[in-house]
Amino acid sequence: MDRGRTKASGDLAIEALVHTTGRYAQATWELRAITELCLTPRSVAEVAALMAVPLGVARVLIADLADAGVVEVHRTSVGAPDLLMMNRVLAGLRRL
Template sequence: MRSRRVRPYALTGGRTRTRHHLLVETLISVPQYDPSLSDALMPESRALYERARVQISIAELSVALALPLGVIRVLVSDLASQGAIFIHPTAYAYQNDHHVLERILDGLKQLPV
């Protein structure tokens, strides 16, 4: 990791917006680990990539790497755009999908009381 003197905005090039909708509970993982990609990444992105070899949430990454959520979101979004990280769908992704909501309702109705 870099010195604590490096400002968070320097890690993201001043960017605060992401290309992907990432909630604190969003889970990510590395679909196919590539050691040469890991070696080529900046230290913060490398640490994130290594941690994501096991499914982990955005919030957990922020705590584990001691980086602000905004920085984690930008770095995750960059890696996802490269195809290095998989972003698992959240409830947000299904909010308007009536088919999924109907399946959930049917499943709830089948639960024993």
């Protein structure tokens, strides 16, 4: 899936939210699955849990999609965390 890579092109926090931009590219089924999952914004951790892949693999695949403009990654803010987002991340981690 990640062609042997262990590092994403950028540093993706597990709580960073990912959503599909509406652009689509020819891709593997894994990349298409992430694109479909992220029609609703999801955290990196949620994507990993829902796809049943290691977090590192999800980070590499999401970074590939972000580099291609297929998904947008919303970095977390420096201020206080959003409680709803933190609950979603916790639920995603529990599914791992």
